[in-house]
Amino acid sequence: MTTPTTTTVPVPAASTAVAGAPASEPLRIAVIVGSVRAERLGRVLADWAAGRAMSTGAGIDLIDLADSPLPDDALLQPGGGPRSPIADRVERADGYLFVTPEYNHSYPAGLKRAIDWHYREWMFKPATVLSYGVQGGLAATEHLRGVLAELHVVTTRRCVGLRAPWNDLDAGAFTPPPGVDEALDQALGELAWWAGVLREARRDRPYHR
16 A cells, blocks of 8 residues: 655644635645545545646645544544544645545445544535546535535535546556546646635634624
């Protein structure tokens, strides 16, 4: 298994400090690997996607849920639970790229657990989705949109679905078909725009219910 990468940008740990981050500080994008199966393609695709995301100028933090155990679900409460090992990383991110397969017409249970174990960490930030499956995994994307909306997450209009990407492997690396690089770059460009806008809003005019 490839060694997980971590964010390349020094960031403050406290949520109030993140909200007050200077506008000149590079954005932070978390690339989240949604599959935890032993035999999976998600990490290979996430490595490729993280490389593309670096072109936005953001600091990239690759969070592999297979390497990120969560507390027991018996401890889960409305709005979260005990602080998880990845809570600080989720909180520090200004935006998210979810890399997820489609399992049984939706996204994996491991990804749902990771989402449910955090609450305020996600709020008022953007996300895009890179899905994959026999038909591109787009049902996983559509199910994620509804869940993320409940957490005040803005999902980008542009998302990318990879149809049977296991046919595009070369020496263990993903070689995208024509047009896929450009499609992901467009989604990441939209993600970076939202990330900048919403970071400014969280800092200068935080939402109050």
